[in-house]
Amino acid sequence: MKLMPYVFPKMRRFGFSLLRHISSLPSASRTCCLHRRVFTGSYTSTITGHGFQQHRRNMSSSALRQHIQDLSGAEQRLLDKLYEGLIGGQRASLAESITLVETQHPRKKELAQVLLQRVLAYRREQESRNGGKPVAFRVGLSGPPGAGKSSFIEVVGKMLTGRGHKVSVLAVDPSSCTTGGSLMGDKTRMTELSRDMDAFIRPSPASGTLGGVTRTTNEAVVLCEGAGYDIVLVETVGVGQSEFAVADMVDMFVLLIPPAGGDELQGIKRGIIERADLVVVTKADGDLMGPARRIQAEYTSALKLLRRQSKSWNPEVVRASSHTNDGIPEVWAMLESYRDAMLASGELQGRRRAQQKVWMWSLIQDNALAHFQNHPSVRGALPQLEQRVTRGEISPGLAADLLLKAFTSSSPK
Ligand SMILES: Nc1nc2c(ncn2[C@@H]2O[C@H](COP(=O)(O)OP(=O)(O)OP(=O)(O)O)[C@@H](O)[C@H]2O)c(=O)[nH]1
Ligand SMILES: [Mg+2]
Numbered sequence: 001m002k003l004m005p006y007v008f009p010k011m012r013r014f015g016f017s018l019l020r021h022i023s024s025l026p027s028a029s030r031t032c033c034l035h036r037r038v039f040t041g042s043y044t045s046t047i048t049g050h051g052f053q054q055h056r057r058n059m060s061s062s063a064l065r066q067h068i069q070d071l072s073g074a075e076q077r078l079l080d081k082l083y084e085g086l087i088g089g090q091r092a093s094l095a096e097s098i099t100l101v102e103t104q105h106p107r108k109k110e111l112a113q114v115l116l117q118r119v120l121a122y123r124r125e126q127e128s129r130n131g132g133k134p135v136a137f138r139v140g141l142s143g144p145p146g147a148g149k150s151s152f153i154e155v156v157g158k159m160l161t162g163r164g165h166k167v168s169v170l171a172v173d174p175s176s177c178t179t180g181g182s183l184m185g186d187k188t189r190m191t192e193l194s195r196d197m198d199a200f201i202r203p204s205p206a207s208g209t210l211g212g213v214t215r216t217t218n219e220a221v222v223l224c225e226g227a228g229y230d231i232v233l234v235e236t237v238g239v240g241q242s243e244f245a246v247a248d249m250v251d252m253f254v255l256l257i258p259p260a261g262g263d264e265l266q267g268i269k270r271g272i273i274e275r276a277d278l279v280v281v282t283k284a285d286g287d288l289m290g291p292a293r294r295i296q297a298e299y300t301s302a303l304k305l306l307r308r309q310s311k312s313w314n315p316e317v318v319r320a321s322s323h324t325n326d327g328i329p330e331v332w333a334m335l336e337s338y339r340d341a342m343l344a345s346g347e348l349q350g351r352r353r354a355q356q357k358v359w360m361w362s363l364i365q366d367n368a369l370a371h372f373q374n375h376p377s378v379r380g381a382l383p384q385l386e387q388r389v390t391r392g393e394i395s396p397g398l399a400a401d402l403l404l405k406a407f408t409s410s411s412p413k
Contacts, residue, residue, distance in 0.1 A: 075111060083118050086227050089166075091200055094227040101219040102205045116219055119226035134251070134352065136225040137339050138232045142243040143256035144268060148282035149235050151322035152256060154190045156332055160231055161198040168229035169193070172217050173204035174242040200229060211366040214245040218359055221249065238268060247275040248358050251348050252338050254278045257299065259291035273299075274306050277315055277338055280331055284319035292319050312345040313338055377406040 071079070082100070085093025097119075101112040126135045141149050157167045169190065193199045202220060205213055217234060224232050236246045238255075247253040255276035257268065273279070279299050284292035299317040308314065318334065320327030342348035372378055385399040 071114075079111060079115055079118070082115055086119065086223065087122055089228045091227075094200060094223060095202070097223045098202055098216075098220045101223065102216045112219070116222060119222055123222065123226055132349075133343060134348070136230045136232055137335075138221060138234065138250040138252070139335060140234045140236065140243075140246040140250035140253045141256060142236045142238050142246060142253070142272065143282070144238045144258065144260075147238075147256045147258045148322055149237070149256050150190055152280070152282060152320070152328075153233055153235060154193045155322045155325060155328050157190070157193040157199055157233070158196065159328065159332065161193075161196050165231050166198050166200075166229045167193075167231045167233065168200040168202070168224040168227075169233045169235065170202050170217055170220050170224070171204040172213055172234060172236040172242045172246055174210060174237065174240040200224065200227075209366070210241060210245060211362060214242070214249065215359075215363060215366070217246075218249050238272065243269075243272050244275070247272070248355055251342070251351065252277045252335060254280060254335070256280050256282050257295060258282050259284065259288045259295050273302065274309070277309070277313060278331075278334060279303070279315065279317040281317065281319045283321060283323070284327060285321035285324045310342065310345075310347055312341040312347055372403075372407055375407050375410070377410045378403055381406045 082093050082097050086097050097112075097115060100108055100115065103109060103112065123135065127133065141153065143149050153169055157169065160167050190201055194201050205216060221232050221234070232250075234246050234250055236242045253275050255268075255272065255278070257279060259281055281292045281296045281299070296317050296319050303315055303317060306315075316334070318327060318331055320331050322328065339348065342351070373382075381403060385394070385402060388394045389396050389399045
């Protein structure tokens, strides 16, 4: 990870060579089979009337033929079954679709993208019927280990399903990326919500890189929305970079802070407080009421010193208790006013657009780095260069330049 700040600027340079490499390919191979399939994926589900004519003009018949050849009958049937089940709101189909986007299997990964395109097209249709406004509200909840996140989600989730909402809960667990372990108690502490038929809880994938886990979470959000969940809650623990990744995928980012002493709050990064649209001091009940009030006052003054992120919203610090339910309806009312204000000003839609770009670039970074690391010339030269760098014989800068040269000189111009 320490190498990252150094590697990324370098990657910008070899990104160009990657593009050169792609553009030098014959045009037939440049349009990858996946994209052809993706195109026709939405074609089958959404295009009607005038739109159909337009798309038909755009789509060459050879691409369509290729599409039909490319997906086997079984694959086509699987995708149809998942798609129909998913938009029909079947939980089993949603669970199976999320498993598909989490897979490491190359072919299944391609199928997952085809499914996603169909769901995205379906969601776009719903949004346009909704006056161009998002059909679901995405909320990220983060905070130190044991802050009371899952307990909060449990009571808020139950309240919302009681009001007729469909709620999905996704988790991004940074510990699953390194140890395969689970830092977050996840499902176990949401016993009631996990039995609720209007709620869908999905723990974090058990392994993968943070980049991989956030990618699949982003994709799982799309699938949940396609399955009719109008509230999507993403829980993450305030460790490592996962909370920044979650802040980049939601409409509203809520920081939960326990009424604890200084040491426990040390881990809360200033950067993440700046990203918070709302701070909730949890466990404001019994003996913890006094400390909760104190923490609320401290954070309220701290927030005043921070630059405002939005023209239409001022972050606040509130108290709530998941045990007594005190403050819970009020906190949700604040989330709703945030959503209404941000939708009215157009900021929410703007934020989503910007997030799409961030997401794309993080995928490019992941993929480009993997491409670089797996390149035969790089793999050949890497062990020796790494050794020489660690022995101090050559500078990291020179080693990186040599590796990039090895990469670019053997890539087609
Ligand atoms: N007094 C009190 N205790 C609470 C409240 N909410 C949660 N707790 C307790 O705090 C502990 C942690 O709660 P969780 O909801 O699992 O916290 P979390 O932030 O999801 O924990 P991780 O996912 O493991 O990081 C549990 O023992 C809860 O019973 C509350 O409102 N009041
Ligand atoms: Mg939890």
